[in-house]
Amino acid sequence: EAGVAQSPRYKIIEKRQSVAFWCxxxxxxxxxxxxxxxxxxxxxxxxxxxxxxxxxxxQLPKDRFSAERLKGVDSTLKIQPAKLEDSAVYLCxxxxxGNTEAFFGQGTRLTVV
Amino acid sequence: GxxxxxxxxxxxxxxxxxxxxxxxxxxxxxxxxxxxVQYPGEGLQLxxxxxxADDKGSNKGFEATYRKETTSFHLEKGSVQVSDSAxxxxxxxxxxxxxxxxxxxxxxxxx
Numbered sequence: 001e002a003g004v005a006q007s008p009r010y011k012i013i014e015k016r017q018s019v020a021f022w023c024x025x026x027x028x029x030x031x032x033x034x035x036x037x038x039x040x041x042x043x044x045x046x047x048x049x050x051x052x053x054x055x056x057x058x059q060l061p062k063d064r065f066s067a068e069r070l071k072g073v074d075s076t077l078k079i080q081p082a083k084l085e086d087s088a089v090y091l092c093x094x095x096x097x098g099n100t101e102a103f104f105g106q107g108t109r110l111t112v113v
Numbered sequence: 114g115x116x117x118x119x120x121x122x123x124x125x126x127x128x129x130x131x132x133x134x135x136x137x138x139x140x141x142x143x144x145x146x147x148x149x150v151q152y153p154g155e156g157l158q159l160x161x162x163x164x165x166a167d168d169k170g171s172n173k174g175f176e177a178t179y180r181k182e183t184t185s186f187h188l189e190k191g192s193v194q195v196s197d198s199a200x201x202x203x204x205x206x207x208x209x210x211x212x213x214x215x216x217x218x219x220x221x222x223x224x
Contacts, residue, residue: 033212042117042202042214043157056211091157101147102212104157 002026004105006092012111018080021108025073025094031055032069033102034077035091043091049075082112115140119203119215126193126222134188134218136177136203144205146170146179146186151200151217160188160201193222 005024013019025032030051035043046065047057051072060067064083069075079086089109093102120135138146148160148170161170166181175190186203200219206212 035214040216042204042216044214045212048211093157100145100206101159101162102206103159104149106156 004092004094004103006090006105006108008108009106010109010111012113013082015084015112016081018078019082019110020079021077021090021092021110023075023077023092023105025075025092026103029094029096029103030072031095031097031102032075033091033093033095034067034075035093037089037091037107039088046077079110082110084112086110087112115144115205115207115211115213117203117205117213117215119201119218121218123219123221126220128195128222128224129192130222132188132190132193132197132220134201134203134220136186136188136215138184138186138203138205138213140184140205140207140213142207143181144207146177147204147206148175148177148186148188149202149204149214151202153199157202193220195222195224198222 032049034046037043046060047067048055049069052069067077089107091107093104095102116139145164147162149157150160161172163170163179169178177188200217202217203215
């Protein structure tokens, strides 16, 4: 069974530039999550989708971050404009339904300089 | 809101030593509890889980029991190996799926 796919693996951008991350969840998984993991901390949930609807985006900085999940499958997370403090690993995860095991992708390591 | 508190690390043990990593939580209702592990250079993966009070999750020699009375889910292993060196995350997930992670505990096992 294919796992959660994310791209790119690494990205370096200058502050005030924009960046986008892509995620393809495990087939059949209705729930998709985007997490931000700052070095030395645990993953922080940014947004949770159930199919193509948003369940929780309370911790998403909506002035600069946006996410969409078209057709309830792939998802894209965008940052515009980026700040230095956005440097982190962005993790995508999916689960069959809300409170079951989440399967994580390898993550995208973003460095903002 | 929900929160998860893990014992601070890093933890360094000799091979075959006994391991305990403490985890306590604050949450409304009856969340599911998880331990995830991140081996060097790899992504997060589920180690074990428990979905209701008094359930014991186990995998690869690791165990954790869902203790509602003490709001705890401590991770234990009787005899650690060098290959267990990793970062361990305690997490909870509510019925609707919103999940909360601890900050992780780095375990280093020396031969």
